[in-house]
Structures are given as structure tokens and as C-alpha cells.
Amino acid sequence: MLVEKYSTKERRNKTLEISTDFVIIGGGIAGVCAAITAAREGIKTVLIQDRPVLGGNASSEVRLWILGATSHMGNNNRWAREGGVIDEILVENMYRNKEGNAVIFDTVLLEKILNETNITLLLNTSVYDVEKSNDSNIKSVTAFNSQNSTTYIVNAPLFCDASGDGIVAFKAGASFRMGAETKEEFGELFAPDTAYGELLGHSMYFYSKRENHPVTYRPPAFALKDITEIPRYKSIGKDDKGCRFWWFEYGGRKDTIHDSEEIKYELWKVIYGVWDYIKNSGEFDDVDNHTLEWVGTVPGKRESRRFDGLYMIKQQDVIEQKTFYDAIAFGGWAIDLHPADGVYSKLSGCTQWHSKGIYQIPYRSFVSKDIDNLFYAGRIISATHVAFGSTRVMATTGFCAQAVGMAAAVCSKNNILPKEVLDEKYLELLQNKLNINGQSIPDIPIKLSSNLITSGAVSASSELNLSKIPFDGGWTNLGTAAAQLLPLTAHTKYEFTVCVNADEDTNLDVQLRSSANAKSYTPDVLLETSMIKLKKGEQHVSFSFNESVNEMQYAFVTFLKNEKINLKNSTKRYSGVLSVFNGVNKAVSNNGKQTPPEGLGVDTFEFWIPQRRPEGHNIAMEISPAIAAFDAANIGNGYVRPWGATNAWVADLEDENPKLTISWKEEVALQEIKIFFDTDYDHPMESTLMGHPEDVTPFCVRNYTIKDSHGNVLAEKEDNYQTINSYRFDTPIKTKELVIEVSHPSKNVPASIFEILCV
Template sequence: MLIEAPFSGNRSLTSQTLSADLVVVGGGMAGICAAITAARQGMEVVLVQDRPVLGGNASSEIRLWILGATSSMGNNNRWAREGGVIDEILLENQYRNPEGNALILDTVLLEKVTQEPNITLLLNTAVQSCEKAGGSRIAKVLAFCSQNSTQYRLEAPLFVDASGDGILGFLSGAAFRIGAESREEFDEAFAPEKAYGELLGHSLYFHSKDTGKPVQFIPPAFANTDLASLPRFHTFNLYDRGCRLWWVEYGGRLDTIHATETIKWELWRIIYGIWHHIKNSGDYPEMETHTLEWVGMIPGKRESRRFEGDYMLSQRDVVEQLRHTDMVSYGGWALDLHPADGIYGELPGCTQWHAKGVYGIPYRCLYSRNIDNLFLAGRIISASHVAFGSSRVMATCAHNAQAVGMAAALCREQHLLPRELMEDALMDNLQQRLMGMGQYLPGMHLRDTDNRVKTASLSVSSTFSLQQLPADAGWKDLDSSTAQMLPLEAGRIPVLTFEVKAKKATHLVLRLWGSSLPGNFTPDRQLVEKEFAVSKGVQELTVDFGLLLDASAYYFVAFAANPFVQVAISELRLTGLLTVFNRVNLDVAKGSRQEPPEGLGVDAFDFWLPERRPGGHNLAIGCTPAVNLYRSEFLLNGMFRPTAQTNAWVADPTDPEPTLTFSWPVQQEIRKILLWFDTDFDHPLESTLRGHDERVMPFCVREFRLLDERGNLLYQEKNNHQSRYEIVFESPVKTKKLVLRLEHPGREVPAGLFGVGIYS
């Protein structure tokens, strides 16, 4: 029993001081990935989150799915899913939670953070103030936990602001902006003629469930029961739910930081008004047995402060895909801006303009230009309002933040401040270390000079060569233009054969397309066109384009749409081989071709989109001579996804036990092995709500064994689902030979690998 006598003064809160190498403020996807990355590099990290769960907009409190450069497979950014920690998280969530339950994602995120011994996690803890060491350096952060009534003093030489609204940057005096820049400042044609203050608003989501019996709904007094008064009511799709209701947006003309509670109340009024309309208007009799299961308690925020770094990303960086020597991340979401009036406006809910490919994000955007020890992560990075429309999405934020976490580790090791990493050798070190942990940097490769595979004699049991994809999966209607993507080497294109079936005699047009910019997958350069007369019925089509290709790259063999023709498709699925269609994904575009107004500074081009599985079959195709898509030497090129080539070794499907053997003339001491698997980087892995048919990506090798020169089993895995697999032996293995035996992922999916690393 505790009895405390009356006290004449003021009592003080319980106070605790924590010292660390790095303090990360904000536990959304950016803060999580920065903290995990730094902790795995040996840094002591304090992660401060003002909510009871991790994940920010992805958490069960808001329930927006995580997306980034893949743009939900709605643009031409093939194999563009972000790598590293965010990839690890999304694949783990896919394995445990293919249904897209936001509560399960909460547990995945909490587990990932709490399993790192170097991270101290403070939930329900809000930053209130900071102490400076001079005018340009943060010394301490003061934060308060509402649940244990404790004041924390957090000390570190380095800080990361990943808080969304930029609370630490604001308190520390970091330069920031709110609102849109004028068109002239960054030469952005998509920007307004004059600077303005309107912002992207907040959104609130809801879920319902079927109870199996009639359910009455009486709206609360604060509900807006006159939805017809909303200008955009006639465009609502009230069969949508969850984050498909992103258009329930409000607050862009208010202070999106200090008026958040006001905005939330207005969104509640709208949400409960929508549900009243669904339940009581009589227009939705099928909803009689449905009840509200969940309504968001806090809104999902889009825009508030953006902080200034030594470089500000702009429209030209995105659209022109400008190259930066200090690229440490990339983006690929559209320039996606929303009208400030949101649901109370007449304008469409968003305007999205895509680039022809992904764009690099320079390191100079990821630290404050005037607070020497402050990194920037999440949606607050140094970007113009227009470029922010692309860089703000969660997977891009997470990928940027991994670079921040690694940069912080390098700063600690070298006793440097963030800006000082811009020296060439240090930047190269940062980029190489990022790629070594799985971060993808377009156009760059991991040199991996310590890899013992480079001194080994490597043999493989078989290698698949594309001579024929069998016509064993039926027929595909040419209801839209359809293209088989093929990675071809410079030189003469092989003679191709297809099987087609025509309802009547007709003419069929085939075109060969390439991309105007190396590394892109937008077919905007027609190389040759052939027209064929086809007769009614099934026939083989032989295509000799008679062309010498000037560069090794992915090319598109495209059938023009023809309602009278079908083309045979194959069950065989292969790493880096894909069929795409000239279609539209209405979630992220208005049509199958992007046609911007003249003078907007955005390109016009066609969208060529893959189908989600169980669709997405390759066309049945024959190649003469055979195309060597896969090679064992690709395992050492430091590229771990398809780029201008597959970058993979793939075994022949008939190989009963795909095997790689690494031999050395003298005994080796081996402590660590890295394996890089194909987890289909073209699939976006939306984290919540949407749901997926697969727990493991079909190309991923799940089972493998590692043996030494005597056949002793050194390691075995039976349930892999990750891209990057690390094996660390408790004591070094001494051997002259390592044998890696793989199991095919499926009957129609042969085993393959992007890379192997063996280290002492």
C-alpha cells in the first residue's frame, strides 16, 4: 500500500534518460525500416512512436495498403517492387496474412522490431521538445508516454525524423515548406502558376460485415445525412470499402497539422452519413444484414510539412528520370496530386501522371540542410509539392528510410555527420552496403569483391534455354493488344513461332517494340511491323522480323488486338519472362494510354500491364535458334532482379535435382552464405484489404540443401519465402567444395537463383 501525504509544491513526472547511437522519431513504415537497418548494422537505436501500434498509415488504425513503384501493376515499371527490409516485411506478411488482415500486419511489424536486440521501442510516446547543442545540432529529445506517465530524455549523436508531420524537424528549427511551389521555382509545368497553400487532405476508412440477420442502423446526430449535397456524390461507388474509399478526403484547405481533429470530425460525419445512406435509403437491399465492423479513429494523412535538404526532388527528376551520383533509393508512383476541396469539390479525386520508368532519389534529399545531425525519412523528405505527389507513398518512404538507416551506421563508424557522406568513396560505400542488404538501386550492381564464388569453379546440373514454351494452357483472346516480353541480345532476332486460332479469315499484325531509355519497360520505339493473313482455324505463325538489334534489352513482341483471333498460351512460368497487355488499371490511370494536356511536362505513352495470377500466362512460343535467357555467370553480376536481362540462372524443368557445385583448389573457411531468390518483384504485395491467392511467390525456391565435399548436410531449409536468405554458421565450415541442391518450386516453375554469395 502506498500513501503519500499532501505536497505543497508541484510533483514531477517519472523521468528516464536513454542514450543511444540513433533516435528515430516515428514508427510508420519509414521509421521501422530506418530503425531495423541501423540496428542490424550494430547501432543502438531508440524508436519513438506516438501510437499504440507500428505501421502508421499501414497499421490497423488506418488500414491503407503499402504500395510504391509497382503502382499496383498499373504502370510500366516492371520488376519494380522495393527491396531490402520493406521487401522482407511484405513477403513475411504475404506468407502469414494473404487475406490482408491489418491486425495481423500489426503483429508482423511489432515482431520485426522487437526481435532486433539493438532497438528500444517506445510506443504511445510523443515527442514534445528538443534541446540543441548550438544552433544547428540536436542534443536531446524530450518525449512523454501517456500510458506509463513517464517523461523520456533521449540522447544521441544522430536523429531521424520519420514522424509524418516532421515534429522533430519543426522543433529543432529545420527549414521546411508547406503548400505548392510556383511553376518557375523548379521548372515544373505541373505546378500552379503561382505558389499556393492548399494541400492534399486526410481520408478515413470503414469496414462492414455480414451478420446473417437484419441489422438496423440509427445514425448519430453528427452524421451528414444529406449526401446529395456533396458535389461528387453521383460518382461514389458505395460498394467499395476500406482504403478503396480513399476519395473520402477532406481538409486540404485547412491546417493539416493543427486542424487534424477538426478534419477527423468532418470525415466521421461523412462516413456515418454514407453508412446511413447504404442502410436506410432503400437503394441497397442486399446490405440489410450488414453492420459496421470498424471505422477509423484517426485519419490517414497525406501532406503537411516538407523539409529542405541540400537537393529538392522535382517534377523533372521524376519524369525525365534524371541520374544522380548519390542515388540511394528510387520511386515509381505517379505524380499523384489531389484537389484541396476533396469530397466537397467538383473535381475528380486525384490527378495521376506516370513516368516511363522509375526514377532515382538522391541522398541529398534525406538530411536537413541546416540541422547538421538530422536525417529526413518518410513523406517529409526534401521534395517539391509536385514530386512529393510521387515520393509520399509508403513503400517509397520505407525504401528511402533504409538508406537513412545505413547512412546513420556509416556516420557512426566514420564519426561523420550526414552531409559528409557525400564524398565519393563514402557514397560508393553507402550504395554498395545498401545493395548488399537487398536494396535495389536502378542501373547499379553489387561488386561483392569478398565473394568466394568468384574464385570457385562453378558447375550446374542444367540450364534452361528457351527453345519452346509448350501450348498447354489453352487460348487467350486478343481482345487487347498483347505482347510477350523477351530479353534479347544485340544481333539478329531469332525466328519466332506462335500458335493462333482464328474464328474467320483475317489479317493479324505483329510489331516489335523496344524502350527508348535503357532500363525502362515502356515500349515506345517501334522497330518493325509485320502483317499476316490467317485462315479460319488453328495454325502455326512463323515470324521472322529480319532485324539486327542494336542493344541487349527487353523487347516486346506485340500482337495487335483482333477480336477474331486467339493465341495459345503456356503453363510454364519462368523467372523474368512476362506477357503484358495494352490495358488500363483504373486504380491508377484513366485509360490504356496516358494523354497529358500539352505543356504539362509529362510524356504521352501506352500502358502495357501484366495480369495478376492465376492469369498472366506466357504466350506459347518457339525460338530458332534458342534464346539463352539464363546463365550461371549471371549469379555473379550483382543484379538480383530482371533489368536488361533476366540476371538469373534457371534449371531445366526436367532436371530431377537442380544442383550448383562450387569447388576450390584449396580448403576454404566459410562463415556466411547469401542466396538471392526470385520472389517476383513485379508483384506489388499490397499489405491489407486486397487479399492474395498465394502465400509464397511461385518462382521462389522453398526447399534447398547445402552439403560439403563429403556429402555431409551443412544446412537445410524447407519453407523459404524470402528474396534474400542468409546462412551464418556458428563456427566456420572447412571444405574444398559446396553443393547446393534445390527443389523446383512447382511442376510448371523450374528452380532458379539470382545470386550466390560465399564469405569467410
Template sequence: MMQTFSSQNARHFPQQQLKTELVVTGGGLAGVCAALAAARDGLKVVLIQDRPVLGGNASSEVRLWANGATSHMGNNNRWAREGGIMGEIMEENLWRNKEGNPVLFDMVLLDLVQSQPGLTLLLNTVVTDIEKSDRRLQAVHAFNAINQTCYHVSAQQFIDASGDGVLGYLAGAAHRVGAESMEEFGEKMAPGENFGHKLGHSIYFYTKRTSQPVRFVPPSFALQEITAIPRYKRLTSDLNGCDLWWLEWGGRLDTVHQSETIKWELWKIVWGVWDYIKNSGEFPDAANLTIEWVGLIPGKRESRRFLGDTLLCQQDIIEQRDHYDAVAYGGWSIDLHPADGVYSEHDGCRQFHSKGTYTIPFRALYSQSLDNLLLTGRLISATHVAFGSSRVMCTCGVLGEVVGRAAALCQQQQLTPAELAQPDQVEMLQQQLLRQGAFIPRQPLINPARDAQIAVSSTLQLRALPADAGWHQLKSRCALLLPLKAGERLPAITVQLRAAQTQKLQVSLLTSNNPANTCGDRHIASQSISVNQQGQYRLNFAYRAEVDRYLFIAFEENPAVEIALTSQRLPGVMMVFNSLNPRVAKRTRQINDGDYGVDEFDFWLPRRAPQQILLAFALETPLQLWHRDYLLNGKLRPEQHTNCWVPAQDDAYPNVSWQWAESQQARQISLLFDNDFDHAMETVQMGHAQAVTPHCTTHYRLWLDEILLAEVTENHHSLCHHAIPQGVRFRRIRLELLASAGALPALYGLHLH
């Protein structure tokens, strides 16, 4: 049908009026987790994202792999992968996209958000203005250039997850930009003007090998002289994607308003680097390489940090301070980069790890200037130094879920975030997070199964692991990571060793000064043994644990000695190696080489599947590491002990029953299975060996008395929720574990809501 429009004095874009309960600005992982959490807790949510896809720096537009407390499995934070919604996203991506295709990760996020009831998504939509009255935001104005539509969205609660803090900035909220001096907070890692002001941006590129030579003609704006990059000798033809994170620049500019300037400089750098690789003659094997993709927008690290009622600082991280209002955690190193980026004479980063995970207080997650603005992602109240750790994407995702659930509580309880943060209120938020599978270090879920009596079909006891998987040469220090209960004695351990000629081998018993850590920084005892040919050797340290804690049975390096291995794998028990992960450390031991106010300790790292190994051993008396009572303790993963139940290997029909004397009523049952919380599950580029980890229960049935509530046949998640029909009462719940992904299944708990 033909339409004709006559001349007019002016026209206006159409405007849509939306009324909701919560506005979330920013669709990175923090904003996605915030919007999903709030919608699942009953709020009407509008998520405003200024890009065509979700994920922010993790999206196909930037293609940085999402990571967090696991730190590429390169630090001592065992079983530290993020839980809750961030964990759900990582597990779903692994299931659908273990090869790490960034376009498929876009799809995973879009699918989760688009299918969530109560959540309205506005893509390609930019917030341009806000309305506020006194200390409360009332509405946002936004514009979508694709459909040429203006939006006016009013709400009662607001979450700023925009990375640059568009809501907080327009509302006039207090914030900081740049690096604090050492004197202000006593942070010895404060960088000083020579090293840093802000972290810069990066643009990544992917390459592809072809069957014949490919010519490359650089653009006129490409960097002409590669020696302008002091680290240019680190360039190789096999570097790709996130390997080139150090192609960074812009830390001395305004990283918001000069982002376009920074982008053009990064394009200059990227195309100059590629010209050098292709055309310098230094890399003959690059002849058949071509560029498959170059980022069109930079990945941004730092801009504004908004002020809450507390400020996370270096000491919170290094000392692992536990806050009364702890609602989340981090574990990435304090990772600071020189402000001059790729043009700096300094190394590309300065990284220092804490000995374990640290907690993040809720008081850092809302604006001190406004009564209904919550902050998440890169915007939280932190110093530049602390921000160097908390800024990574999986940590940001965890913080997103926190503020999403906090917004729901504030709306439902008619509280401001500052009121919710008070000691007599914040437990509501902490327990709601734990019920939904989020992990808060050293915080248990209170009475998750309502004082149920529990019965299991069997329980695995650790007696001996057969030597059926060959031998491991002791080319570096390695250790068996094994937990003990308080008051429990470590039994004598027998291992199989061999050597062609008589060798001395030292074996040590280590633990961690902080029982919540697994860093092996406390030496208990050592035993020297003489190894000759092949035989069984007894280790006896006569140690009794004063608290629940993990022990290291550590074998010193001796390449002339080999130790027998087993093919079995056990939840909460593993081998670790005093080794180096070059992505996150420069040595096998952290050295405080400049008085940076950090600890010195060894890195004990696991191996990634399928390269994991476990030594064969026998115990003089068995250990009960996976007792049924762990299903009632409210601890959601290995921490000081395994905290899970595992059936015996010969149990053909493993099952658990929860029984109550009085009939019960609940809205929902949540099951928490094992899905290897130590596996980093990076989202893109790296790829992973398995789509679901071996101990995960893949097929189960859940019964209420004699009624089958659910049967699930392709589970690939650690956390599974099941709604109970309204009005249904029960006195018994039975869970049947029918299949796993290949290893013994493990269960952490059943929670009633």
C-alpha cells in the same frame, strides 16, 4: 499490500534516462525499416512511436494498403517491388497473412521489431522536446501517457520518420509547406491555387454483409446533404476500405496543428456517406450491410517537407534522372489531389506516370540545417509535385532502410550525412544497401562472389512452350515480353493461331527507348499475317539487339482470332496487355491532356496470379535467358534481362557450386532467390492467391566444402542470410535446390560479406 500516500505539495512523473547510439522517431514503415536496418548494422537503437501499434498509415488504425513502385501492377514498372527490409516485410506478411487482415499486419511488424537485438521500442510515447548544441541534436524528451513516464533519450545519430517532422521542427530545421509555383522549378504539374496547396487526410471504413437487415441511425454530426460532395454519384454499396481514398479533406488547413479539426470533418463525411448508402433508398442491396470498422485517426498524406542538399522535383521523376548518389527508387505516379478534397469540383486525383522507375539521391535524405539528422518517409527534401510520387508507403520504407544503414556508417566512420553523400564516400552506402538485398535501379553489386568459378548442374534453354492450356481471344492488344542480350538476334517465332474465317492480324516488334524500361514506346517492325482456321504461323523480324533489352512481340486486337496458351511459367518472361487499371489510370494510354510536362505512352500491364497466362511458342534457335554467369553480375532482379539462373526442367537434383583457388573467409552468405518482384503484395484488404510465389525456392541446402552450413525447409523469402562461424575458411560453396513453390526455381546470386 496496501499503500497509502499522504498529501504533498506536488508530484512528478517518473523519468527514465536512456543512452543509445541512434534515436528513430516515428514507427510507420519508414521508421520501422530505419530502426531494423541500423540495429542489424550494429547500432544500439531506440524507436519512439506515438501510437500503440507500428505501421502508421499501414496499421490497423488507418488500414491503407502499403504500395510502391509496382503501383498495383498498373504501370510499366516490371519487377519493381521493393527489396531489402521493405521487401522482407511484404513477403513475410504474404506468408502469414495473404488474406490481408490489418490486425495481423500489426503483429508482423511488432514481431520483427520486438525480436530484433539492439532495438528498444517505446510505444505510446510522444516526443515533446529536443536538446541540441550548434548543429547537432543531443537528446529528446518524450512522454508516455499510458505508463505516465517521461523519457530522456540521448544519442549521437537521429532519424526523423515521424511524418510531420517533430525532430526537425523542434530543432528549427529548414522546411517547406505547400505547393511551389510552376516558375520556381519549371514543374508543369505544379497545381496552382485553384487545384492544390497540400494533400489532405482520409478516414476509411470497412463494411460487412449480414444475414438480415441492419438499421442505421446516423449521429447528429453526420453530413446532412450528400450533394455537398460533387462526386457523390460515384458512391455504391460495394465500395469499401481503400476504395474510398477520395473521401479526403483538409488540404487548405494546417495539416499538423488542425488535424483534429480535419478528423471531425472526415467523420462527418464518412457517417454522412454511410447514411446515404443505408437510408437514401438508392441502394436496396445495402439493407443487410453494416459498418464493421471506421478509422479513429485520419491517414495523413502531407505536412512538412524538410530541406536537404538537393530537392527532388518533377523532372527527376519524368526524365528518370540517375543521380551519382542514388540510394533508392520510386515508381508510383505523380499523384496530386485537389486541396479541397471531397468537396472539390475537380477529379479526386491527377496522376501521371514516368516511363519507368526513377532514383532518389541520398542528398535529399538529411537536413541541411543539422549535422546528425537524417530524414525519411514523407519528410524528404522534395517539391510538392515530386512528393506526390515519393510519399507512398513502400517507397517510404525503402528510404527508411537507406537512412538506417547511413546512420550506422556515419557512426562507425565518424562522418556527417553530408560527408557520406560525397562522390568518394557514397559508394560505401550504395554497396551496403545492395548487399542487404535493396534494389537501386541501374546499379550493380560489385564482384559479389569474389571472382569465383561457377558450375551448375544444368541450365534451362528456351526452345518451345507446349500449347496445353487452351486459347486466348485477342480482345485487346497483348504482348510477349522477352529479353535479348547485346548482339543477339531474335530468332523466328512460331505461334499457334485460329479463326473461324480468314482474318488479318498485325504483329509488331516493340522495345523501349530507355533499355532499362519496359514500356514499349519504340516501334521496330510490323508483320501482317492471314489467319485461317487453326495452324502454326511464323513471325520473323530479323532484329539484332544493340544492348541488353526487353522486346515486345505485340499482337493487335482482333476478337475473331485466338492464340494458343501454355501452362508453363518462366522467370523474367511474361505476357502483358494494353489495358486499364482504374486504381492508377483513367485510360489504356497516358495522355498529356493539359501540357503537364509528362510523356505519352501505352500502359502494358500483367495479370495478377492466378489469372496470368503465357502464349505457347517455338523458337527457330534456342535462347539462353538464364545463364549461370548471371549469378556473378551483381544484378539483383530482371532489368534489361532476366539476370537469374534457372535449371533445366528435367534436372532432378539442381545445384550450383562456387569455387576459389585460394581459401576464403567471410562473415555471411546471402542468397537471392526469385519471389516474383512483379507481384505488388499489397498488405491489407485485397488478399492474394498464394502465400509464396511459384518460382521461390522453398527447400535448400547450403554447404561449405563438405560441411552442411544450413538446411532450410520452409523458405518464403527472396533474400536469405546465413552466418559463417568465426574463423571458418572454405574454397567451395555448394547450393542444392530441393524444392520450389510449384514452378521452376530461379536464383539471382550468392553474395559474400
């Protein structure tokens, strides 16, 4: 029994002081990815999160799906899902949680953090103060946990502010911006005026469900009474839920930091008023049994402070796909701005403009200009308001934060400051270590000298020569124009044969298209057009092109719209090959073509997008000469996904026991073997709500064995579903040969590997 008598002295909370290598403030997706990356490099890391769960806007408290460059498969960014830790998390979540349950996703994140012995996790702990050792260095942060009534003082040589509002950077005195720049400051033609508003607001979501009996709803007194106050109220659907109501947004005219509670109450007013409208207005059929299952208690915040780094990303960097010597990641979400009046605005809920492809993001935007030992991560990085409209989304912030975690490891191991990583030797080290872990920085492959495979010879039991995509599927109607995206060889003239079924005599218009940027997938270059006369009924037709691509790149064999024609498709799927359609995806402002007003600094172009599985079959065709882009020579080239080429070894589907063999003239000592499989970087893997057609992507090799030159089994795996499989040996393995025996994922999908890394 504890009895403590009255005291006139002020009592103090229990206080714990922690010293560590690296402190991350903010346990959203950015903080989680930074912490895991640093911890796996041996860096003692403290992750401080002011909420009871991890994930920030992706958590069960808010329930926003994670997205990035893939943009719901609604843009031209092929194979653009972010790699590394964020990929590992999303692949794991799809395997366990393909239905998109936000509570299950909480456990995926928590497990990932708890599995890392180098991470100390402080949940329910709010940082409220900073101590500096001098004007430009942070010594410690002070935080309070209301659940255990404990104050923490955390000391470290390096800090990362991933807190969303930038509490540490703000308290430390770092320079920041809040609001929108003028067009004149950076020449950004999309910069909004005051009528549109300078800040994005908060959103709040709700879930409903159907009971097996009638449910009465009587709204609280604070609920919105007049639904017509919401100009878009006719867009409300009775079965919509969660982040499909992203446009329930408010607060862009307010201080999105200090007015957050007021903004939250207004959003509650809207949600409970909307539910009253759905249940009691008489405008909706079959809602008697509907009940309100969940309403968010924490609004999803989009924007507040943005802090000045060593470089500020701007509109032109995104739209023109600028390259940077210090690139550490890529972005690809549209520049996505919202009217400040949010749900009460008469304007569209957002204005989105896409670039023609992904763009590089520089390391300098994550390094504080003012505080020497401070990184930024998440939505507070150094970007203008316009560029922030693209960089702010969670898959991008998590992806970029991996670079912060790795940079912290480089700093810690070499006793340098964040800005000193820009020295050439450290920058190359950072980029290469990121790529070895799946980062896929555009145009920067894994250094060949990092991989012992490059000193050996790689051979395969078979290699796919794509001469035929079999005519064994259903039919695709050309009510929407379609194209087969294929990796073609430079200066090669191809002939194609397809199977069509015409409702009547008509013409089939075919085109060969490519991209002006050889590493992009916007078919903005028309190489050749041909017209084929069809008779009514089913028939095979052949056509050839005299024009060709000038370098190895993807091209589009394009079939223009004609709803009287059906194209035969195939059940076979191949790594690095897919069909695309000149389709519409209104969720990301895709109406088939982007046509911005003049003077906005944004390109006009068409969208050619895939369909989600189980749809999206390849177009059946014969191809001459056969496409030879899947050979074993791709292993060791440093790329771990399609980028201008397939970069994959793909076995022949008729090969019953496919295998890769790596041979060395002299015996080598292997400390680690890392294999990069195909988990379909084109699939967005939204973390919540949407759901997915499968728990493992159809391209992923499930079963394989690794043997040495004597036939000894070094590793064996069944039911793999992850992108990267790593095996590290306590004692180096000495061998002159590695043999990787793989099984085809299915009868319709041949086995493939993007890269094997041996060190």
C-alpha cells in the same frame, strides 16, 4: 499500500533518461525500416512512436495498403517492388496474411521490431521537445508516454525525424516548406494553381460486413444529411470498403497539422452520412443485413511539412528518370496530386501522371541542410510538392528509410556526420552495404570485390534455353492487345511460332517493340511490323523479324488487338519472363495510354501491364534461336533482380536434381553465405484489404541444401518463402567448393536463383 499526502509543490512525472547511438522519431513504415536496418548493423537504436501500434497509415488504425513503384501492377515498372527490409516485411505478411487483415499486419511489424535486440521500442510515446547542444546539433529529445505516465529524455549523437509532421526538425529550427511551389521556382509545369490547391488532405476509411439478420442504422446527429454535397456520390458502392474509399479526403484548404482534429470530425461526418445513404436511401439493393463494422479514428494524413535537405527532388527528376551519383533507392509511383477540396471537389479525386520507368532517389534528400546530426525519412524528405506526389507513398518511404538506417550505421562506426557520407569512400560503402541487403539501386550492382564467388568458377547441372514456351494452356482473346516480354540478345534475328484460333478469316498483326531506355519497360520503339493472314479455325503460324535490339534488353513480341483471334497460352512460368497487355487499370489512372495536355512536362506513352495471377499466363510460342539468358554466369554479376537482363540462373525443368556448383582453385574461408531467390518483384504485395492468390510466389525455391567440397551439409532449408536467405557461421567454413542443390518450386516453374553472395 501507497499513501501520499497533499503537497503544495508541483509533482513531477517519473523520468527516464536513455543514451543510445541512434534515435528515430516516428514508427510508421519509414521509421520501422530505418530502425531494423540500423539495428542489424549493430547500432543501438531507440524507436519512438506516438501511437499504440506501428505502421502509421499502414496500421490497423488507418488501414491503407502499402504500395510503391509497382503501383497495383498498373504501370510499366516491371520487377519494381522495393527490396531489402520492406520486401522482407511484405513477403512475410503475404505468407501469414494473404487475405490482407490489417490487425495481423500489426503483429508482423511488431514482431520484426521486437526480434531486434538492438532496438528499444517506445510505443504511445510522443516527442514534444528538443534540446540542442549548439545551433546545428540536437542533443536530446523529450517525450511523454500517457499510458505509463513517464517522461523520456533520449540522448544520441544521431537522430532521424520520420514523424510525418517533422516535430523534431521543426522544434530544432530546420527550414521547411508547406504547400506547393510555383511553376516558375523549379520549372515544374505540373505545379498546381491555387484553384486546385496546394496541399493534399487526410482520408479516413470504414469497413462493413454482412450479418445473417437485418440490421437497422440510425445515424448520429452530426452525420452528413445531404449526400449530394459529395459530387462523386454516385461512385459509392455498397460493398466497397477500406482504402477503396481513398477519395474520402478532406483538409487540403486547412492547416493539415494544427487543424487535424477538425479535419477528422469532418471525415466522420462524411463516413456516417455515406453509411446512412447506403442503408437508408433506397438506392441500394440487398443492404438490409449490412452493418458498419469499423470506422477509422485516426485519419490518414498525406501532407504537411517538407524539410530542406542537401538536394530537393523535383518533377523533372521523376519524369525524366534522372540519375544521381548518390542514388540510394528508386521511386516509381505516379506523380499523384489531389484537389485540395477533396471529397467536396467536382474534380477527379486525383491527377496522376506516370514516368516511363523507375527513377533514382538521391541520399542528399534525406540529410538536413541545417541540423548536422539529423536525417529525414518518410513523407517529410526534401522534395517539391510535385515530386512529393510520387515519393510520399509508403513502400517508397520505407525503402528509402533503409538507406537512412544504413547511413546512420556508417556514421556511427566511422564517427562522421550524415553529410560526410557523401565522401566517395563512404558513399560507395553505403550503396554497397544496401545492395548486399537487397536494395537493388538502379544501375549500381553489388561490387564484385565484395563477393568471393567472383574469384571462383560457377557451373550448373542445367541451364534453361528458352526455345519453347509449351502450348499446354488455355486461350487468350485479343480483345486487348497482348505481348510477350522477352530478354533478347543484341543483333539477333528471331523467328516465332504461335498457335491461334480465328473465329473467321482475318489478319494477325504482330510487332517487335523495345524501349528507348534499355532498362525500362515502356515499348515506345517500334522496330518492325508484320501482318499474317489467318484462316478460320485453329492453326500454327510463324513469323520472323529482320530488325533486332542493339544491346541485351527486353523486347515485346506484340500481338495487336483483334477480338476475332485467340492466342494459345502456357501453364509454364519462368523467372524474368512474363506477358503484358495494353490494358486498363483505373485505380492508377491507367486508361491504356497516358495522354497529358501539352505543356505539362509529362510524356505520352502506352501502358503494357501484366495480369494478376492466377491469370497472366505466358503466350505459348516456339522461339528460334533459343533465348540463352538464364545461364550460371549470371551468378556473381551483382544484380538480384531483372534489370535490362534476367540476371538469374534458371534450371531446365527436365533436370530432376538441379544444382549450382562454385569452385575455387584454392581453399577459401566463408563467414557468410547469402542467397537471393525470386519472390516475384513484379507482384505488388499490397499489405491490407486486397488479398493475394497465394501465400508463396510460384517462382520461389522452397527446398534446398548447401554442401561443402566434402559433401558436408552446411545449411538445409524446407518450405522457404523469403527473398533473401542468410547463413552466418561462428567459425569460418574452409572449402574449395560449394554445391547448392535445389528443388523446382513446381512442375510448371523451374528453380531459379538471382544471386549468391559469399564473404
